[in-house]
Amino acid sequence: MILNMLFKPIPSNSEFDFDNMPPGNYTFSGEEGVIHLYVDENSEQHWNFENWFSTLDPDSYLDPSVEDIAIIKKRIDPLTGNIRSIQKKKKNRFLELFTRQ
Numbered sequence: 001m002i003l004n005m006l007f008k009p010i011p012s013n014s015e016f017d018f019d020n021m022p023p024g025n026y027t028f029s030g031e032e033g034v035i036h037l038y039v040d041e042n043s044e045q046h047w048n049f050e051n052w053f054s055t056l057d058p059d060s061y062l063d064p065s066v067e068d069i070a071i072i073k074k075r076i077d078p079l080t081g082n083i084r085s086i087q088k089k090k091k092n093r094f095l096e097l098f099t100r101q
Contacts (some may be wrong), residue, residue: 010022016076018045028076035072047072 026037037049049064064072075084 014097016073016078016081018073026081028072028083030075032083032084035083054098 019042021039023039023041023043026039028035028037032053034051036051038046038048040046047064047069049068073085075086076082077084
């Protein structure tokens with residue numbers, strides 16, 4: 001009972017708390033590459049997408065947009081810090097048997 005009071009498991013579908021991160025360097029990795037985050041003394045976040053798959057071409061590097069950062073924030077696992085892979089929707093092949101044309 002005391003252990004339950006001290007340790008509350010984090011649900012796997014919860015989000016990482018980026019608003020209360022202490023200053024420092026953070027690294028998040030996933031199948032598409034690595035993203036670095038620097039939080040300064042004023043709690044401002046500086047994202048580095050240089051090693052992310054869509055920005056591996058050094059000639060076409062663009063700063064990450066707010067939308068890109070929001071997508072990555074939702075995909076980061078709060079327990080491990082790993083970036084979850086994009087979940088693709090599976091087709092239901094069973095229904096295709098009955099919809100032949």
